[in-house]
């Protein structure tokens with residue numbers, strides 16, 4: 380790895396290696412896991428997070444189940460089941476596990492470990508290529524000198540390489556477009572302030588962090604030229620689940636005629652789910668809202684509600700940038716075409 384480079388997920392010496400995102404930006408700590416249960420816990424606790432990275436971590440977790448276990452087949456089955464219960468919204472997790480299951484069913488026991496490992500690395504390869512292509516296609520949508528607002532972290536920390544929404548911004552920056560980024564802090568876990576800012580700083584891209592409630596003010600002053608976000612699951616009609624607060628941004632962008640773009644690999648598309656109302660929305664512990672890094676922020680005994688994602692209706696999305704092309708409204712038609720393998 381080049382200096383300053385990082386890997387959200389890796390597999391070395393029969394161990395899954397994860398950059399602990401809960402400690403960023405204060406510490407760059409890599410954790411090593413030798414069991415799938417540890418990987419499952421790391422996903423639930425968001426030590427690794429972001430839809431594609433969750434899928435890759437889970438895939439490598441399944442690999443561990445086939446290594447040095449008494450009954451590898453049974454253990455792989457348990458891993459597939461256990462890992463599927465970690466986080467419900469990002470469809471990349473379920474797609475990755477389905478692929479691992481297919482491989483496990485197709486090979487004999489002696490080939491289980493190498494075959495699963497090969498499949499997990501193939502997914503890494505595909506994600507790397509998807510990030511690159513999304514970056515290229517998406518950068519075409521970003522005018523020179525644009526002020527781009529992004530939410531949460533859809534960077535390399537959330538995938539493996541360049542990132543999706545942040546990959547577009549990085550690519551535009553590398554092309555010399557002179558972009559500036561408004562980074563939504565992204566309450567309650569501050570993926571924007573902690574993680575996106577960390578990645579932008581490494582790339583030397585100018586940015587300023589704003590509290591989530593400041594976006595409307597900036598848009599009303601024409602300080603935002605585009606909004607670019609990632610996705611956790613995109614339904615067949617284009618409705619898009621992403622980090623809580625994304626929907627608010629989309630409504631604001633619509634009110635102020637700011638283009639609202641979603642960047643996502645095809646592995647984030649879920650054509651089997653018709654519309655956003657059927658996307659399962661993860662609800663996390665109220666403690667994440669009531670305290671931060673162990674410091675209580677509300678009166679003892681306060682209640683809190685903590686949905687981790689919301690759904691942006693397709694009608695508010697100007698385009699979805701995928702590795703296979705840029706889907707413009709009507710999004711349902713474009714998604715259908717892309718899954719038929721048609722060029723768009």
Ligand code: MRU
Pocket residue numbers: 428429430431469530531532533534537538542543544570608609610611621622623687
């Ligand atoms: O709860 P998180 O941090 O896993 O949520 C992440 C997001 O919402 C990202 O925007 C999404 O996964 C896209 S990552 C390329």
